Amino acid sequence: MYQLLNIDDVFTLLKVFFMDGKSLSDHAVGYGGEKGAQYSEARFVSSVDENYIARNGKFLSIQEKPSKGIGIRVLVDGCMSFGSTDRLNKKAVENLIDSLIRSARQTRREEPIRLSEEKAVQTRWKSTVKLPFEDVSDEKKRDFIKDLDQTVKEETGGAIKNRIVFLNTKKEDKYLVTSDGSRINSNLSYISILTMMNADVKGKKEQRLLGLGSTSGWEWLSKKNIKKRIVKEAKKLVKAVRIAKKVEFEKPIDVVVSGDVSGIMAHENVGHPSEADRIMGREGAQAGESFYRDLMNEGEMGKIKMGNENVSIIDDPTMRGSPGHYLYDDEGVKARKRYLVKDGYLNELLLNREYAHEFGTSSNAASRSNSYSREPIVRMSNTYFEPGEHTKEELIEDVEKGILMNSFTEWNIDDRRFHSKYVGLEAYLIKDGEVTDKMIKRPVLELTTKSILNSIDAVSKDYVSRMAACGKSDPMQPVPVSVGGPHLRMRDIEVR
């Protein structure tokens, strides 16, 4: 009747009693299957956030926050449920799965959700870190902020009266396990710095919110000379307050936009509408739909004209060190570079496994989640216009009358991503092929996506980028992305 337990049995029993997050995730996927899930997936995430907030060099808040939890998805009879718990024990996880399966079974869908078949992967990946955050003293981190603030203050002659710096570091260890055999461990290291600068000169005011970030370690700050870049932007902000004047342009002119502006255009006007979940209406009540839904009736992928032939737009999560970097997405699919628009034609959408199945193809690894407590959904990573062959100077020398828009302030776009607005912050008049010293105050580009992409006649070979927190879904899931790219020359643009 009684059998002696062998060492493997003992080990298994011990694992059940003292389960860590990874064992619990393995157990969750197995338990989901036992209870009837066609597909189950568990993500254990353990992270430590370190957050410094300073105003004018004085600290307002310094915090370190560890967090752990498991996010679980189950697909039952074609209906999906997602849940999360911060209770890392077997009973809590099983209760959660029972409740997810019950709610999936209470759901009725005419069209069952199906996932694309993808290769199961067992791997481990991590971001490249030379100087881990824990090896940098708290004092050194504080000194960086104080020094940055002091330099901005001095270099701008005190014109930026309100300087707020948010420095955030995050270490995130993730274990993803799926019922179709993927097991992926990842260790990501994020660093970001967000500055909010308010410049005041003789009653005139301008504001600049600048985000920079990377998936690397503390070394990023010196390697990319982040302090110098922020100081440079601060000086430009003050210059804009001091000398920019409103100019009325009666006729359309040429506009050259920097990587800062081309990056936000790539993100808002092309990246978002390329998200397959929007196209298919899943974000209908939140982030909205996509004008691609109508556009895609015009023909097959690769044959729908989006803009001039020199326009190619890429979303690439594989760029090491970039804010939107990952090698495997949150459904375990290997990441790759994606040409959303190639040589002026619609080329590829951003897909997760659900929508890859819907479009009869494979996922291109666009599924991301910003926390264990959020479901993975279709997201961008690093989105940009592919650099061309010209220098920035070559773009400008062929402009008789126009503006160079280096940065922007207010912007927005309708929820089908077609009617957009970008208001310039640092902008100069171009005359007879040269950038003049004349700064234009808040020039407004209020353009459709089509008119932006059709007006581009030259793309520079340079590339700059910054970090943004891209918001989508409900509850909101900001994820780090980079927005950047080359300079673009846009012909015959109405500037207000």
Next chain:
Amino acid sequence: MGRFDEELLQMAVDQASKSGAKEVIGELVEEDASQIRFSNSSIDVNKKWDRYYLDLFLSKGRIFSLGRKISTLTIQDPNPKKIKNRVPKEVRKLEGLPKSKLYWGMDDDSHSSYPEVKGLYDGNIEDFSDRAPRLVEKTIRESKEAGAKKVAGVLYFGKRKRGLLTGYGNGGTYKTSHCQATVRSFHESGSSGQRLVVKRDLSDVEKNLSDAGRKAGELAKKSADAREGKEGTYDLIMSPTVGANIFGNLLSGANPIMMIAGMSCLKGKMGERISSEKLSVKDDPLVKGGLNSRPFDAEGTPSKKTSIIQDGEFTGLINNTSSAKLWKFMNWKKLKFWVRPKTTSNSELGQIGMTGTENDPRTLIPQPSNYVFEPGTYSFEEMISSSRRPTIYLTSNWYTRFTNMREGKFSTVPRDAMFLIEDGELKRPLDNLRLKGDLIEMAKNLDIIGKELEQVKWWEVNTPTFIPHIKIRDCKFTRARQ
């Protein structure tokens, strides 16, 4: 639910005080929240969040000091062992931190009683989870019958238990329920209508959801065949959804932290006329059914109403004790030195800066509870019929962004049904317009305030807002002409 152990609060506060923290706030939260998301008239996903955590706010420093050392510790799934291990370490860590210039301490007043807040919890939430999918399906059906070709939306519901204890012995425990829905119905490509349901009590929830579905469907149908709007100046009727977003941006500036951060166009305007005299707004943590209503704030201060705008005059800021002290120090020339700076009972453990999820770091800051607008006398129908000048009726908007938050200059994008009103009648649906505005100028141009308040909270409105339809004169609309 069922893990909530109130004794952990006392243990944590005692442990922190014993370890050397001068001031302590313990907040224990157990939450069981659900969401159903739907689109294309089908449920896409059911979600459940199981959360149980203890937040401890700790401070150290002298009473008469410009700022104090602060820290917030979050213990997920707390138990006595975790408290004993982690609290002393966190208090020791305070030693090595610089003072926060934002934190000036709490009051040591003790409070023996708290106001009763009606309608915080409805027992119907207990079995709501089983009813919810059918209610969503019914909402979708109602909307389709009213003209929608497809329906999208979200239904949130759940319950929460919150316990609070401060080092001064203030606090208590209460539980809440909530139900919050957005229904967005589509008729043809580009024509849509949206309605909200925001409630704490679930007695009429089936009817509320069905009404929202039907009205969203009607709006979607009515806004089909929209014509491109012409740029220019119009009078504007804002639905409660739009008003809550635009006026919410104005009201969020009535907070010293927003002023200090350069994110308020109200700085320096206290006591001035900032809007039409028809506008009066309060921060009200006691309003029945308010999604942020509660008997006390995070400092254990009894909840009370605060007037922000009264008859057009900017009358008050929302504060916690610390921000009230800081604000008084920064404005010592203007404020009477003999008057003790007072909290308005708006202290919360909230997030500042770029926030991602509820797991991000929190600290003690003043935050609004519910905004409550004083209703006027006009019905929505009277507002339309009295419109003799070209007027636009906006039912929803999104993507409000500022050129400069200190100046309050912004633009926002209408989404869903938008109509042109001429000669007192809804004439035709419009599309492709953008509202360009200035918060103070719009508040001053407020012409009519409606009489029926609706509670608004959704993707574009964070602070629950009880607001009627509002009419504003002379608003500028632009569009992408190219």
